[in-house]
Amino acid sequence: MALKKVVAITAMAAAIGLGVATPASANNDYDNYWFGCNYDSTNTFKFRIFYNSNLAGDYRNIGYAVYDFDSVEDGSGYGPLTFCGFRSAGSGKHVKNNAASARNTHSTYTGRLYYNSGYKGASDYIVGTVNQLDATYNNNASFQWVSL
Numbered sequence: 553m554a555l556k557k558v559v560a561i562t563a564m565a566a567a568i569g570l571g572v573a574t575p576a577s578a579n580n581d582y583d584n585y586w587f588g589c590n591y592d593s594t595n596t597f598k599f600r601i602f603y604n605s606n607l608a609g610d611y612r613n614i615g616y617a618v619y620d621f622d623s624v625e626d627g628s629g630y631g632p633l634t635f636c637g638f639r640s641a642g643s644g645k646h647v648k649n650n651a652a653s654a655r656n657t658h659s660t661y662t663g664r665l666y667y668n669s670g671y672k673g674a675s676d677y678i679v680g681t682v683n684q685l686d687a688t689y690n691n692n693a694s695f696q697w698v699s700l
Contacts, residue, residue, distance in 0.1 A: 588613045589636035598658035599695065601665070603635050603642025605652045605684040610635035610642035617696040620669035621648035651692045652685060654678045661697040669693040 588597060589612070596615060603609035612635050618624060624633045632646040642650065656663040656678045665688045667673035674687035677700070685692070 583615060588615070588633070589638070598656060598661075599663040599678070599697075600655045600657075601647060601651045601692075601695075602653045602655075603645065603650060607653050607655055607681065607683065608641065609652075610638060610640075610645070612636055612647050614663075614695055617671075617694075619671070619694055621693055621695075622646065622669070648693050649691055652689055653681075653683050654685060655681045658697070660699070662700050664696055664698045665692050666694040666696075667691050671696050 590597070597613035599614040600607075600611050601614060602611045612633060618633065622632045623630045632648060635642045635645050635647060635650070637643045651665070654663065654665060654676075663678040664671075664675050665678060665685065666675045667688050671694050673693075676682065676685050676688045677698070
């Protein structure tokens with residue numbers, strides 16, 4: 553038992569020391585909810601989902617896996633993740649089943665957008681810019697980072 557604990561602590565320390573933190577292992581709804589509308593260039597949320605095709609309309613940045621776009625912790629309970637409200641089309645609408653395009657600027661991980669909640673069903677792999685989603689066009693319910 554002690555050996556397992558030492559191995560786990562050593563692995564954790566190595567990951568922290570090297571700055572290796574995989575987005576796929578983090579599931580922080582609260583951060584997705586509160587920090588997903590920051591637009592500035594220092595934003596560490598590297599996946600952006602848009603209401604319209606061609607990266608148009610309102611958007612939402614996502615930094616961590618989201619099990620269900622309709623049930624995200626906001627600090628006082630659970631509710632839907634919504635588009636940010638900076639543009640006219642899609643402003644304030646639910647992200648679930650309303651996204652048409654996406655952009656991933658992460659240099660290591662691929663964004664995977666799923667048709668169903670719980671990372672299930674048909675999916676789109678987003679590397680770079682996708683001007684129109686295919687399998688999840690206006691039918692998207694969850695997201696996670698994957699390493700391909």
